[in-house]
Amino acid sequence: MTPLIKTFLFSLITLSFTHTQAAQFDIKNNCRDTVWAAAVPGGGKQLNSGETWTINVAAGTKAARIWARTGCSFDGSGHGHCQTGDCGGLLNCQAYGTPPNTLAEYALNQYMNLDFFDISLVDGFNVPMDFSPTSNGCTRGIQCTADVNGQCPSQLKTQGAYLYMMEQI
Template sequence: MSPLSAPILTLLLSLITLTHATTFTVVNNCQYPVWAAADPGSGKRLNKGDRWQVNPAPGTKMARIWGRTGCNFDGNGNGRCNTGGCGKLDCDPGNWGEIPKTLFEYTLSQPNNPTDTLDISLIEGFNIPMSFRPNSNSGALGGKCRTVSCSANINAQCPQRWKTTDGCKNPCTSPGTGTCGANGDSKFYKGICPDAYSFPKDDQTSTFSCPPGTDYTVTFCP
């Protein structure tokens, strides 16, 4: 049997990647309920110890998972939250909730970037400590595939002018509250959670990558 040509081998590897489903297991370790939200996905109340699986399609990009606090929904799934709310238990696509909130962001393997790209972002502020970890492939890609955590209780350290109920604003998304950038007031967040985004374009220290097909655990209050 003759060896496969390079184009055919590349195509086969791409098909294997596209058919491997990625699972995000969302866990609530907080002492209080968290109403998890995912886009793409849906929403779910998680009491302490509860788990929820999110199964995005291969190639999903610009996706988010976040937690909402202090929510109250009616029988139709409509309601409000103290942080992260979108007006519904299941947020509409593209409705990424009100600030402030801690975000887990990801893009699954793309044709021009055959790795998963992941981060924790505090650009929209903070409401809940959060971490993510690869369930396999830890240490891969030169160590860029690893556990990333922002576990500090930032709400307790939040400057008074940024405080909200259950949350802490970031001046990058709350105009008039300070300056945004590497040397701006937003560096408050970088000092507490150095692996998380605290301002836009902070890619070098805040973006992480894992091989395609990796499954992940996202934890509130790690």
């Protein structure tokens, strides 16, 4: 891992999170360097240090993901490439990113009308991440601030190592 990657903290903060209305996600780059946020559904956006991107997602959304891309370069039409988390060479993602990328996953208004979220390393690790709800009385967030896959002893490493943290909203 390069020293640059160690400085990243990519934050996801949910604001209006109800079972019958859309959810609002504020995606903030707390890194000192630029990242290119990506979301399916949602698209993508370049975020300089301290910038926030807000996306609204419909109630009932399943299997959704948000992640950070690093080392990106795009032309004026939104075509290019990212070193991590690339989604088919597009700034405005239409499909999930290519590993490695740290994932925030969520599903809205699912089993028993509950919303669920987690941070996963199923596609590897590229940036530390924080996912913190701010509505409906839920104040417990989750974080993945270290490359736990990279810290595994060699005899325990495997391709596709997986860290899964789930929290009910």
